Amino acid sequence: MKYNIAVIHGDGIGPEVVGEALKVLDTIAEKYHHEFVYTPVLAGGCAIDAVGECLPQATIDACKAADAVLLGAVGGWKWDTLPGDKRPERALLGLRKELELFANIRPAMLFDALADACPLKPEIVEGGLDIVVVRELTGGIYFGERGTKDTELGLAAYDVEQYAEEEVKRIAVTAFDMAMKRNKKVTSVDKANVLESSRLWRRVVTEVAKDYPEVTLEHLYIDNAAMQLVRNPKQFDVIVTGNIFGDILSDEASMITGSIGMLPSASLAKGNFGMYEPVHGSAPDIAGQDKANPMATILSTAMMLRYTFGLSEEADAIENAVKTVLAKGYRTPDIYTEGMTLVGTKEAGRLICAEI
Ligand SMILES: NC(=O)c1ccc[n+]([C@@H]2O[C@H](COP(=O)([O-])OP(=O)(O)OC[C@H]3O[C@@H](n4cnc5c(N)ncnc54)[C@H](O)[C@@H]3O)[C@@H](O)[C@H]2O)c1
Numbered sequence: 001m002k003y004n005i006a007v008i009h010g011d012g013i014g015p016e017v018v019g020e021a022l023k024v025l026d027t028i029a030e031k032y033h034h035e036f037v038y039t040p041v042l043a044g045g046c047a048i049d050a051v052g053e054c055l056p057q058a059t060i061d062a063c064k065a066a067d068a069v070l071l072g073a074v075g076g077w078k079w080d081t082l083p084g085d086k087r088p089e090r091a092l093l094g095l096r097k098e099l100e101l102f103a104n105i106r107p108a109m110l111f112d113a114l115a116d117a118c119p120l121k122p123e124i125v126e127g128g129l130d131i132v133v134v135r136e137l138t139g140g141i142y143f144g145e146r147g148t149k150d151t152e153l154g155l156a157a158y159d160v161e162q163y164a165e166e167e168v169k170r171i172a173v174t175a176f177d178m179a180m181k182r183n184k185k186v187t188s189v190d191k192a193n194v195l196e197s198s199r200l201w202r203r204v205v206t207e208v209a210k211d212y213p214e215v216t217l218e219h220l221y222i223d224n225a226a227m228q229l230v231r232n233p234k235q236f237d238v239i240v241t242g243n244i245f246g247d248i249l250s251d252e253a254s255m256i257t258g259s260i261g262m263l264p265s266a267s268l269a270k271g272n273f274g275m276y277e278p279v280h281g282s283a284p285d286i287a288g289q290d291k292a293n294p295m296a297t298i299l300s301t302a303m304m305l306r307y308t309f310g311l312s313e314e315a316d317a318i319e320n321a322v323k324t325v326l327a328k329g330y331r332t333p334d335i336y337t338e339g340m341t342l343v344g345t346k347e348a349g350r351l352i353c354a355e356i
C-alpha cells in the first residue's frame with residue numbers, strides 16, 4: 001500500500017536523525033512491499049532562513065494533505081535572539097494547533113539491553129520500566145493569553161494557564177483508554193493545591209474515571225510526581241498531565257530509558273492522523289558531528305506505523321531491530337558505557353536497517 005508522509009527535517013541534529021529514520025522506513029518498505037512517499041517540507045530555523053518565516057502555509061497544507069508527519073527537531077542558538085513569536089519553536093506550536101494534535105504520547109521504556117546506561121540504581125529498575133506520559137498538547141500555558149504590562153515593579157510579562165473541561169476530558173479519555181490496554185493505572189499530575197486550572201483538571205479527570213471502573217486513578221502534585229519518578233518509577237503505568245508539566249516530566253522520564261536520545265513520541269489528533277517526533281530537541285551542541293542517537297526518531301517511525309498506518313508487524317520489526325542492535329553492544333555516545341562498541345549516528349542507522 002502507498003502512504004504519504006510529510007517530512008520536516010528541521011534544524012541541528014534534526015536532518016541527521018530523520019535521515020536515518022527514512023532509511024529504516026525504506027528498509028521496511030522493501031521488506032514488506034509498501035510504498036512510503038516522502039514530501040519534504042520546511043519548518044523551524046531553516047524555514048526562517050529560506051523563506052523568512054518558521055511555519056510557511058505550504059508546510060501546513062502539505063502536512064494536512066499527508067497521512068502522517070515525521071519531524072526531527074527545530075530551533076538552535078542561531079535564532080535564540082529572535083523575539084518569542086518569531087522563534088523556530090513557534091513552528092512546532094503552530095503545527096500542533098493547526099493539526100489539532102491534542103494528545104502527546106511519550107512512552108518511556110527501559111530496554112533490558114540498556115540497563116547499564118540507566119542512571120537509577122539496579123534494584124529500582126530491576127524487571128524493566130514501562131511508563132507512558134500522556135501530555136495534553138494544544139492547551140494550557142503554552143496557548144493561553146500572554147503579553148507584557150507596566151507595573152510598580154517595572155515591566156511585567158505574563159502567560160496564562162487555562163484549561164477548559166472539554167480539553168481535559170478528551171486527554172483523560174485518551175489516557176484511560178491506553179491504561180485499559182496496559183496495566184490499568186492512571187496517575188493524573190497537577191498542582192491542584194495551588195492552581196485553579198489544576199482543580200478543574202482534577203475534577204474532570206475524576207469524572208472521566210467513573211467510566212473506567214477497572215482502572216485505578218491516583219492524583220499526584222507535580223513536585224511530588226517529579227520526585228517519585230526517580231524514587232520509585234515502577235509505581236507508574238500511564239501518567240496524564242497538562243502541557244507544561246508533561247514537557248518537563250517526559251524529559252525526566254527519558255533518563256530512565258538511558259537517554260533523551262531514546263524517547264520517541266506521537267502527537268495525535270482525533271482519528272488516526274499523527275505527527276511523530278523524538279522528544280529531544282535540535283541538540284546544537286552535537287549537531288553535524290555524527291554523534292546524535294537516531295533511535296528516538298527511528299522508534300517514532302515505529303509508532304507511526306502502529307498508530308496511524310495500523311502496521312503492527314512492521315512496527316515490531318523496527319523495535320526488535322533497535323533492541324537487537326543494543327543487545328549486541330552498539331552504542332552512540334549518549335548511551336555508551338565501558339566495554340560497548342561506540343558508533344555514530346549513521347552507523348547506528350545502518351545497523352538497525354541490517355537487523356530488519
Ligand atoms: N521537538 C523539538 O523540535 C524540540 C524539542 C526540545 C527542544 N527543542 C529546541 O532545541 C534546541 C536545543 O534545546 P535543548 O538543548 O534545551 O534540548 P535538546 O533536547 O536539544 O538537548 C539537550 C541535551 O540532550 C542532548 N541530546 C538531545 N538529543 C540527543 C540525541 N538524539 N542524541 C544524543 N544526545 C542528545 C543534547 O546534546 C543536549 O546535551 C532549543 O532551540 C529548543 O527550543 C526543540
Ligand SMILES: CC(C)[C@H](C(=O)O)[C@@H](O)C(=O)O
Pocket residue numbers: 075089092093247279281
Ligand atoms: C521546543 C518546545 C516548544 C517543545 C515543547 O515544549 O513542547 C519541546 O520541548 C517538546 O518537548 O516537544
Ligand SMILES: [Mg+2]
Pocket residue numbers: 247248251279
Ligand atoms: Mg520538551
